[in-house]
Amino acid sequence: MPASQKPKVTLWEFFQSLGKTFMLPVALLSFCGIMLGIGSSLSSRDVISLLPFLGHPACQLLFTWMSKVGSFAFSFLPVMFAIAIPLGMARDNKGVAAFSGFVGFAVLNLATNFYLTASGVLPSSDPLVLKAHNIQNVLGIQSIDTGILGAVLVGIIVYLLHERFNTIRLPDALAFFGGTRFVPIITTLTLGVCGLVVPLIWPWFAAGINGLGWVINGAGAFGPMIFGSGERLLLPFGLHHILVALIRFTDAGGTLDVCGHSVSGALTIFQAQLSCPTTHGFAESATRFLSQGKMPAFLGGLPGAALAMYHCAKPENRHKIKGLLISGVVACVVGGTTEPIEFLFLFVAPFLYLIHAILTGLGFTVMALLGVTIGNTDGNIIDFVVFGILHGTATKWYLVPLVAAIWFAAYYAIFRFAILRFNIKTPGRDSDNAGSAAHASSGTVGQSGYNVPAILSALGGAGNIVSLDNCITRLRLSVADISKVDDAALKENRAIGVVRLNAHGLQVVIGPQVQSVKDELDSLIAASRPAAELSGATHV
Structure with a gap:
């Protein structure tokens, strides 16, 4: 499909694509x-006295060494976002x-430094002056620390x-300066001007984030x-x-x-404390x-929901969905x-998902009220061990299994009751298509395990x-004619x-193998299209 005929990207699709780029950093x-968590915990006095x-x-x-290497991402997080956003969103x-x-x-940041220097704010080493203007060293440049939000704006501008x-x-x-060589040139000019505006408008952005x-x-x-x-x-x-990015990386998540x-x-506060020896x-x-x-929801609730779906499946279909549910629980x-x-x-059953969302949020509140202090991002068993158990009882990790067990029982009871009471067609409940999601159709199965x-x-x-394109678990596509997409065949x-x-x-x-599926799709598309058409129609 020629580039000129590509459907326009809607605001909805733009924000979806933007959110997907966050996943690389x-x-x-x-x-x-x-x-960083393993390095800092195993070098602590408490752990050494125990072992x-x-x-x-x-x-x-x-x-x-592990602590030093682990601190890399925290130290250069904004620039990673500025690079990852245009990398992920660009078509070619x-x-x-x-x-x-x-x-x-x-x-x-160089242009911002120029403005601050010309206006007499810099050079300065006075901590009161630096704090008043939110000035820090960014890539070795004294500049206003715009954090992740500034990096996101840079990434979006560069992408456009x-x-x-x-x-x-x-x-x-x-x-000689045309084509792709022109992109960093126009970027230098545009962001050079934007840097002059940052000291004037950034206080308003900061006030908005502080308000949130x-x-x-x-x-x-x-x-x-x-x-x-x-x-x-x-x-x-x-x-x-x-x-998630607003809470993890901006003032909305605290200072x-x-x-x-x-x-x-x-998240940056947590990782800064991980790497701070005092x-x-x-x-x-x-x-x-x-x-x-x-x-509570990840280690207890959703496994309870999976068990309820297994028990509610027809007995003759349980062996067909067992692998699907087990792989989901492991993931x-x-x-x-x-x-x-x-x-x-x-x-x-969207109403069940709404209950799940409420119970997940309630898990956040309960853990906060109990005074648990386990950080990082994933909420899985690895985070529980590395950032909970290895950092001692001060994290109150021992409360996690108790709360997770309560959530397991609650999810199991709610899901089992709802599935049976309202005859919800969860996997294995329908004789006609039972297990269709658990077994691939006959045909060529690649390294991904999918046809x-x-x-x-x-x-x-x-x-x-x-x-x-793809994110962690999903293929993200734009198609010429959506009526040609067969949902049933995909399932x-x-x-x-x-x-x-x-x-x-x-x-x-x-699911977790989406990257492999996407790579195999790319290969099939490349093999079935002329190179000229491919360059104008697909982006990866």
């Missing part, structure tokens, strides 16, 4: 957080878009510039519940990353002085928005990926695919759910 942040052999110099060097020439993202972020100018044709005398933080924190014990339930309710639409530096955002324990104001809040408990279970009941040719056919074939080939966003936008919920 967040995934690295999660891994680095585990490195003296860990005090060996070789062990301590290893743990110190993604490397140029990523490079321009770094250029734009650096130039913005890239889409507009990456194919520009200049006069012959200037042709005031609303959430002003809700007291219900603040975490608003966040937890809101995240679940936004998840089916792919917009939950926006809310705290850690090791002499002012740190904003629940900090003992974690701030409850930050961890109440983090992993601990998810644990949830070990990986913190909930969609493989959630999408089994989201579409057939990808059949999935492509169900999507209307390669010629129907305008754009293709017969193990798709957990199909979300039709508009006349062209589509999401297919696959």
Whole structure:
């Protein structure tokens, strides 16, 4: 499909695509957080006194190395977002878009530094002056710390510039600077001007974020519940990353002085405390928005819902759905990926999903009221061990199994009653299509374990695919003719759910192996299309 005929990107699709790009830096942040958590916990005095052999110099060097490497993502988080957003959103020439993202972020801060210097604010080492203007070292540049929000704005601007100018044709005398080479050039000029405006408008942005933080924190014990339930309710639409990023990385998630530096955002506060040698324990104001809040639903509730669905299935169908439910529970408990279970009941019983969202939010509030202080992002068993158990009883990790057991029983009772009372067609309840999601149709099964040719056919074939991408569990597509998409055939080939966003936008919920499915789809599309058509029709 020629580029000129591509359907326009709606505001809804734009924010979905934007939220998806957050996952690249967040995934690295999660891994680095585990490195930092293990390194800092195993080098603590409490753990060494309990396990003296860990005090060996070789062990301590290893743990110190882990802490240093793990602190990388925290130290350079804004620039990672500035690079990841144009990288993820650009249709073509993604490397140029990523490079321009770094250029734009650096130039913005250099231009801001110029303005502050010209206005007499800099150079200065007076901590009162620096704090009054929110000035910190950003990539070695004294500039206004715009944090993640500033980096997101840079990323969006660079993406828009890239889409507009990456194919520009200049006069012959200037042709060398045309095409993709023009993108970092126009980025330098545009962000150079934006940097001059930042000192004038940023206080208004900061006031808005502080206002959001005031609303959430002003809700007291219900603040975490608003966040937890809101995240679940936004998840089916792919917009939950926006809310999560606001709480994790901006003033909306709180501000705290850690090791002499002012740190904003629940997750950045937690990781700053992890890497600060003089900090003992974690701030409850930050961890109440983090992993601990998810644990009641992730470690207890959703496994209880899965067991209820298994027991409510027809006896002759239980063996067909067992693998589907077990893999969903493993993905949830070990990986913190909930969609493989959630999408089994989201579409057939939305009211159950609403109850699930409320109970998830309630889990956030309960853990906060109990004073549990377990951080990081995923709410899985790894976070429970690394950031709970390994950091000692001060985290109150021992309360997690108790609360999770209560949530397990509550979910099991609610789901079993609702499924039987209202005859909800969860997997294994329908004789005609029982287990269709658990077994692939006959055909070629690739490394992903899915019959990808059949999935492509169900999507209307390669010629129907305008754009293709993926997030953690879903294929995100734009199709030329959505009427050609066969939802039933997709589900017969193990798709957990199909979300039709508009006349062209589509999401297919696959599960943890979505990246492999997407890669195989890319290969099939590339093999079935002329190179010229492919370059104008698909982006990865």
